[in-house]
Amino acid sequence: MRRGILAAALGLGLSAVLAGPAMTEQSQWGPYQVGDVRSGYTYAAGETRDMQDDDFVNPAMLWVDSGAELWETVDGAAGKSCASCHGDAAESMAEAGTKFPVYFEPSGKMMNLEQRINFCRTENMKADAFKWEGQELLRLTTFVRNQSRGKPMNVKIDGPAAPFYAKGKEFYETRRGQLDMACSSCHVDNAGNMLRANLLSQGMSNGFPTYRLKWQGVGSLHRRFRGCNKQVRAQPYDYGSEEYVNLELYLADRARSLPVEAPAVRN
Amino acid sequence: MAWRLHSSLRVVLSAAIFAALPLAVAAEELVAYKITNKTSIENSLTGKPGDPVNGRKVAINRKQGNCLACHALPVPEQPFHGEVGPDLSAAGSTLSEGAIRLRIVNPKAVNPDTFMPAFYRNDGFTRVAKKFQGKTILSAEQVEDVVAYLMTLKGN
DSSP states (O other), X not given: OHHHHHHHHHHHHHHHHHHGGGSOHHHHHGGGEETTEEOGGGGSOHHHHHHHHOTTTOTXXXXXXXXXXXXXXXXXXXXXXXXXXXXXXXXXXXXXHHHOSEEETTTTEEEOHHHHHHHIXXXXXXXXXXXXXXXXXXXXXXXXXXXXXXXXXXXXXSGGGHHHHHHHHHHHHXXXXXXXXXXXXXXXXXXXXXXXXXXXXXXXXXXOSEEETTTTEEXXXXXXXXXXXXXXXXXXXXXXXXXXXHHHHHHHHHTTTSBOOOSEEEO | OHHHHHXXXXXXXXXXXXXXXXXXXXXXXXXXXXXXXXXXXXXXXXXXXXXXXHHHHHHHOTTTTOGGGTXXXXXXXXXXXXXXXXXXXXXXXXXXXXXXXXXXXXXXXXXXXXXXXXXXXXSSOSSBOGGGTTOOSSOHHXXXXXXXXXXXXXXX
């Protein structure tokens, strides 16, 4: 089925080349482009896209598979696993990957998927929270997000989320660090341009957690934020910080309607 | 009562220790310069001409000028040249030395919206990483070396 879609996408890509500029780029990239919004997939090298497209080659499927085991693993004083309450993740988590971060009433803040998983662990399972960017949290997050693969990103930014969205947007547009650059300096103003050997993408978040060839492993969106901040010689924020969760909300809206790709493969 | 005494003592002690430490991030003293007509810095920051051979190295070095990140330069041995900023192959025949100098020192003086960092500025930034606080990207000497290098680029 997925092969069929890929073949169709490739076929369309080829005909777009043959037909010239009359064909829109939309058809070239299939679901990976919605209007002007382009997934990082469309900026990735062909061999990188091939890695993502084939589950038997995509190295991040190891995280999905081991995450599936964690889903079933009983842990904590309550003697529960994720499955004890949520059953079959394919059903119960089908939308989870599309809608985080969500407003969380008890804290009065936004909560992302990693934080939701850890909330379940500490409150419902009576287990220890997984460490940020530790392999267990990456595995489970990748597994859960993967249940929504192919579904459009659909985060809520109105109501109680609105002020957090505004903060995320402000972060995105604020120059920072000794290089004095904002997220938007690269990912809006210069998307599609080469920055030395790197092709700047629109910085879409729909593929996270992502396997990066540079990392030789799966990493969270917040790891990517920290990397970007360090590259402009700015002090990064902590994993799971309010600043990054708000930024995550803004990015989720930027990527609205793009399909969840987790786990994507990128350079 | 005992706790309060202890607590206030700690405050006094930590304040004393803190005051004894040198400021963690004292800003470097920068060479003063004058901007002419909002377009150029006429005088060399070091009072002498830069070294174009070293300037070429600084322009290539990823931890120094890294000009190639954004600009194309006549540096054939480096495979990747950025396309964020203009091609600089003829910078030396299209801009004056003073105009080039200002664009390296602080291009925001020419265009506040530019993507380009200010290579000789050490304040007015947001949340700079600790190891770069109070520091410029390039030294005054390195700025002059890059100016001298760019002035040698006259296109074909």
